[in-house]
Amino acid sequence: MKSYASFCPVAKTAEIFAERWTPLLLRELCMGARRFGELQQGLPLISRSLLAQRLRELELAGVVERMPLPDGVRHEYRLTVEGEAFRPLIDLMGMWGQTHGRGRIRPGDTDPAQLVWGMRRHLETAALPAGRLVVQFEFSGVTKAWNAARYWWLVLRRPEVDVCQKHPGYDVDVTIAARLHAFTLVWLGHRGLAEARRAGEVRLDGPPPKVALAREALGLRDEPWVRGFDFSPRPDPFGPPVPPA
Amino acid sequence: MKSYASFCPVAKTAEIFAERWTPLLLRELCMGARRFGELQQGLPLISRSLLAQRLRELELAGVVERMPLPDGVRHEYRLTVEGEAFRPLIDLMGMWGQTHGRGRIRPGDTDPAQLVWGMRRHLETAALPAGRLVVQFEFSGVTKAWNAARYWWLVLRRPEVDVCQKHPGYDVDVTIAARLHAFTLVWLGHRGLAEARRAGEVRLDGPPPKVALAREALGLRDEPWVRGFDFSPRPDPFGPPVPPA
DNA sequence: CGGTATCCCCCGCGATACTG
DNA sequence: CAGTATCGCGGGGGATACCG
Numbered sequence: 038m039k040s041y042a043s044f045c046p047v048a049k050t051a052e053i054f055a056e057r058w059t060p061l062l063l064r065e066l067c068m069g070a071r072r073f074g075e076l077q078q079g080l081p082l083i084s085r086s087l088l089a090q091r092l093r094e095l096e097l098a099g100v101v102e103r104m105p106l107p108d109g110v111r112h113e114y115r116l117t118v119e120g121e122a123f124r125p126l127i128d129l130m131g132m133w134g135q136t137h138g139r140g141r142i143r144p145g146d147t148d149p150a151q152l153v154w155g156m157r158r159h160l161e162t163a164a165l166p167a168g169r170l171v172v173q174f175e176f177s178g179v180t181k182a183w184n185a186a187r188y189w190w191l192v193l194r195r196p197e198v199d200v201c202q203k204h205p206g207y208d209v210d211v212t213i214a215a216r217l218h219a220f221t222l223v224w225l226g227h228r229g230l231a232e233a234r235r236a237g238e239v240r241l242d243g244p245p246p247k248v249a250l251a252r253e254a255l256g257l258r259d260e261p262w263v264r265g266f267d268f269s270p271r272p273d274p275f276g277p278p279v280p281p282a
Numbered sequence: 283m284k285s286y287a288s289f290c291p292v293a294k295t296a297e298i299f300a301e302r303w304t305p306l307l308l309r310e311l312c313m314g315a316r317r318f319g320e321l322q323q324g325l326p327l328i329s330r331s332l333l334a335q336r337l338r339e340l341e342l343a344g345v346v347e348r349m350p351l352p353d354g355v356r357h358e359y360r361l362t363v364e365g366e367a368f369r370p371l372i373d374l375m376g377m378w379g380q381t382h383g384r385g386r387i388r389p390g391d392t393d394p395a396q397l398v399w400g401m402r403r404h405l406e407t408a409a410l411p412a413g414r415l416v417v418q419f420e421f422s423g424v425t426k427a428w429n430a431a432r433y434w435w436l437v438l439r440r441p442e443v444d445v446c447q448k449h450p451g452y453d454v455d456v457t458i459a460a461r462l463h464a465f466t467l468v469w470l471g472h473r474g475l476a477e478a479r480r481a482g483e484v485r486l487d488g489p490p491p492k493v494a495l496a497r498e499a500l501g502l503r504d505e506p507w508v509r510g511f512d513f514s515p516r517p518d519p520f521g522p523p524v525p526p527a
Numbered sequence: 528c529g530g531t532a533t534c535c536c537c538c539g540c541g542a543t544a545c546t547g
Numbered sequence: 548c549a550g551t552a553t554c555g556c557g558g559g560g561g562a563t564a565c566c567g
Binding site: 039040041042043044045046047048049050051054055056057059060061064081082119122123125126127129130131132133134135136137138141142145146147148151152155181221225266268 | 284285286287288289290291292293294295296299300301302304305306309326327364367368370371372374375376377378379380381382383386387390391392393396397400426466470511513
């Protein structure tokens with residue numbers, strides 16, 4: 038949190054907000070991440086020391102509140118009111134990225150885990166099928182050495198999405214076999230599914246009605262579009278199951 | 283422009299936007315600064331090499347366009363369409379700073395030159411007096427060694443504001459003698475003028491009607507408020523005089 | 528003035544080890 | 548697991564020189 042030695046409101050905000058990793062850390066907190074491990078999972082490449090340092094800085098800045106958990110060891114981190122006020126900035130950064138970041142995503146930016154967990158986080162629960170739908174992913178062209186598992190499963194059943202790294206036991210309804218980079222762009226809306234299929238980079242296999250359900254649930258459109266992302270809180274993926282409303 | 287190795291739209295935007303100095307540089311470009319020297323004046327503490335580097339990075343990112351000037355030596359820098367799209371982000375950062383940055387401004391953040399030039403940039407031309415109004419500033423409590431001139435003059439005459447470091451020749455209408463830090467907070471709206479006067483940290487001397495005009499023109503209110511700042515382009519302060527409309 | 532090239536220092540950050 | 552403390556390296560960035 039190095040000072041700009043300026044009273045300009047933009048500079049004062051930049052001192053807090055525009056440090057390395059901070060916007061992404063705030064994104065995680067905006068989405069409801071509370072524990073150190075959760076935050077680290079959302080920021081796969083940050084080192085623990087740096088994460089701890091950033092959290093300390095944000096606490097000092099009055100943006101994050103850190104409360105001891107009953108176990109006396111762990112803590113809970115949450116945004117203060119001032120921190121919550123960064124949410125519109127995160128939203129706007131997401132929009133800039135979605136409209137002007139097209140063409141900036143290199144293969145090295147993609148990673149199956151981020152992608153699948155990101156889908157879980159951002160899927161519209163309303164668009165999920167009422168019955169269970171199991172989608173299996175087989176990614177090719179995975180460049181990152183770490184966490185490069187090629188097979189993933191998504192179990193969709195309104196209003197929940199489960200992510201699995203092992204076959205979930207249920208029968209697979211739809212198999213998506215795709216180049217990781219291509220499918221990531223389709224997910225983001227930067228490429229149309231139709232074009233990616235024509236190029237042979239994405240395949241959806243399964244009974245047509247199921248495939249249609251999966252496309253609807255995942256928001257995979259034939260033509261490119263600007264997918265909006267919502268950064269409001271999600272239920273803790275590792276917390277206790279939410280009681281049915 | 284270090285990568286986060288992530289396809290997340292927020293991360294992609296952060297790679298470009300959330301680097302040190304970049305938000306402030308974009309603020310300057312948003313306000314219409316075009317030449318290297320102008321940019322450097324708006325970012326007093328940046329080194330020339332770093333400014334050049336940032337401009338190069340932003341050009342590479344397609345955010346800034348760099349065009350040679352006829353003299354074959356200098357260049358003109360301006361925002362591309364993608365760069366223009368950062369304006370809402372700058373505005374929002376300004377708002378965050380104005381509403382949540384109160385109390386974060388330390389005496390070391392203040393500087394007479396920044397303050398006076400900032401007033402020139404952000405004054406509402408509509409609120410300026412029709413006739414000429416000359417305001418003299420005498421700052422005390424200036425901590426910065428460099429560019430610490432204590433005396434400044436503002437010549438207000440709708441729709442123009444002139445900044446002088448020497449007595450402009452015209453008779454002075456209003457003299458503002460103030461502690462730099464206190465007056466900066468009053469200007470920002472973080473402190474009320476009434477309270478600052480009571481504390482003896484700001485004095486306005488001159489015929490009451492003129493003082494009232496100056497207060498109106500400068501937006502100095504008795505009670506604290508959230509002053510909004512506009513970052514849309516201003517006429518070049520060193521360019522040719524604008525022909526009267 | 529408006530930059531570019533070079534040098535070099537400092538500190539930001541990663542790696543590692545340690546603790547409850 | 549959830550951090551804290553320490554060490555050591557690399558590169559980000561300041562200072563300077565130089566050029567058109």
